[in-house]
Amino acid sequence: MSEAILEVKNLKKYFQTVKAVDDISFNVNRGEVYTMLGPNGAGKTTTLEIIEGIRKADEGEISFFGKRMKYVDRKTKEKIGVSLQTTAFIPHLKVKETIALFASFFQKSLPVDEVIGFVSLEEKKNAYAEKLSGGQRQRLAIACALINDPEFVFLDEPTTGLDPQARRNIWDIIESLKLRGKTVFLTTHYMEEAQKLSDRVCILDHGKIVAIDTPEGHIMKLGERNFIEFSCPMSPEDIAELNSWNGEPIKMEEEKVILPTKDLYGNLDRLMKWANQKSIILNDINIRRPNLEDVFLDKTGRRLRD
C-alpha cells in the first residue's frame, strides 16, 4: 500500500464571501505525480499556497511527512521544493547566482552546477534571469525548487503560457523527477498535461473537489463511448433530432457539434445518411476517445477553458 506523504483534511479558505477553497480533503502518496486540474479561479493555487506555508487556512489540517500541523513549519520547508505560478526572481541576478541564493536558504543543498545541468540551463548559467525566455525562466524556477533535493516538489502551472517545445521540455523534467522517486504535486489547466504526466488527477472546481482518480479511471467512469465531432450549421430541429439518438444530448461549441456515442459505427453510418438526406455538408469530421476535458465537462457541465 502506498504511503501518504501529504494528507489534507477539511481545508477551507475564504476571501470575504468567495469560497476559494471549500472544505477539501485529499492525500498524496510518496513517489506519485499528483495533479490538481481545474480552470482558472478553481482554487488550485490557493490550495497549493496553503500547503506550501505561504497562506494560512481558515480551517483544516495538514499532515506532512506524517507530522500534523496547522501551518507548514521551517523544518518541513527544508524537505519541499516550490515553483510558483509566477516566475519572478530578484532582479539583476544571473542564473547561477539565483540558484546559489536559493541554495543558501536551506541547510543542505545540491551543487549549483548539478541542478543547472538537470534543467539544461548550462549555456545560460551566466545570463541574467530577466533575459531568459519563458521556458528558460520556468526551468530556472524548477531548478530553484530542486536545489535542496526535496522529497516533495510543488509545481504550480509550470507550463502556462509556454510554447509546445518549452512545454515538452518541462514535461521531460517532471518525468525525470518521477523516475528519481520524487513526489510531485502539479497544478494545471491543460488536460493533456494532466493526462500524460499524472498518476492521479484531482479535479477541482469552485474550490471543491469534483473527483479524484487516475486519468484512466476518470475516463473509464465516463463509460465505453466515443465522440463524433463535426462542424455544420444546425437548426433547433436538427439539434433535437440528434439529441434523441443516444439518449444523451449533443454538445455545441459555436458551429462544432460533439455527438457522444456508445455505438460508434452505427451512429457514424446514421449521421452520414442523415446529412445526405438533409443535404448538409459535414466539415472537420473527427472521431476521438474521451479525455479529461470530457470528464470535466461531464462533472461540471463546463469546459476547462470556460
Place this chain on the structure above:
Amino acid sequence: MNLVFLKSIFLSSIRESEVMFWFFLFPVLLLTILCVIFTNMGTEGIHFTAAVLDQGGNGVGSTIVRQIFDEISAEKEGHTSLFSILPVKTREEGERFLKEQRVHIFIEIPEDFDPKFSQILFFSRFVGTKAQAPSIFIHQVKVRDASSLATEIMKQILTMINGEAAKRMGVTLPSVTVEAKTVGAVQTFSMADFMFVGVVLMSFLSAGFFGLASDITTYKSEHIYKRIFATPARTRDFFFGELITILCMCAISFTLLYLYASVVFHISLDIFKPGALIYVLLACVTSIAFGLFLGSVCKTPNRAAAFGNFLFFPMQFLGGLYFPVFNLSPWVDWFIKINPVTYLAAGIRQEMGLLSSPFKPYLHYTVPLVWVSVLIGLAFLFFRRRGEEA
C-alpha cells in the same frame, strides 16, 4: 546571518542602471550644478536684509547714517532697493537674527558714535588736527556668500558718510571705520561646503525613499517575497540584507561625493568628526525608516514612487538642503519645524564646523528619532497586516 542573501540583494541593487544614476552620478551632477550656480552668482537683482542696532542718538553722524540707510532702502522707479533695514533693539536680537539667517548682516552703530563723530568734526574744522575716527560694526556670517557680499557692499556704502560730512560741513574727515565681525561661522567657507551637506542628504534620502521602497514593493508585486518565504529563509535575513545594502550605497555615494567635492570644489569640512558621523548615520536610519514605511504601505513600485515624491520634494526643499529655510511664510514654517531633514541638515552642518544651528541641540536627535520610531512602528504594523498579500 545569510551573507549570500546580503550579497544577492547588494548585487541586485548595484547592477540597476537607475541606481547607478540616481544614487551615484546624479548627486555629483547636482553638486556641480548647484556650486556652479551659487558660487558664481552675480549681484544683479540681489536684495539684502540688514538688521540695524542704532545706539547713536540724534547727533550729526547718526543723522547722516540714517539718511544713508533711508536712501539705500528706498525703492526707485520701480526698482527694488538693494537693502531692507530691520531695526533691532539689542545686540543679542541682532545676532540671533543673523544666526537664524533672517538677515544677511547686522549693523551696530555704537553709543559713542555721535560723540566721536562730533569730536572729529570739531577738531577737523577748528583745530585742524586729527582725532580718532568713529566706528560702525558690521556683523556677518562668513558661511554665507550673501552675508559676505552684503558686508562688502555696506562697507562701500558707508564711505558715503565721509562724502556727506564733507558736503554738509565743508570739511574732509578721516574715514569712518567699518569693522566687520564674524558671527557663528568658520572663517574659511565656500558655497560648496554648504551644498555638499545638502546633496549628501538628498542622496541618502533617495536611497530610502526610492531604493528601499522600490525594492520592497517590487518584491511584493512580483511575488518574490512569496517565493523566498516558501523556503526556510528568515525574514530578518532579508531585512538585514536590505538595510546593509542601503547603508553601503549611502557610504559609496558619500565617499564619491566627498572625493569629487574635495578635488573639484576644495571643500574643507570636518567629515570625520564623531558627532558629524553620528548625524550622517542618523540620516541613513531616517531614510531607511521612510523607505520601510513607504514599502509597507504601498502595494506597487509606482505607488511607492508617487507617494515617495509627494514626501521627498517638500522634505528636501523645505529641509534646508540647498538654501536656508528660516523666516519663511507661516504656511510652510510648521512643515519646516516638523521636518526631520531640517534638523539633520542643521545638525550635520554644525558638527562639521560649517554653520551654527538655530535649534536647541537635543532637537537635532529627537525629531529624527521620533520620526524613525513612528515610521518603523507603522511599517511593522502594515507588514503584519498585509503580510499574506505579499
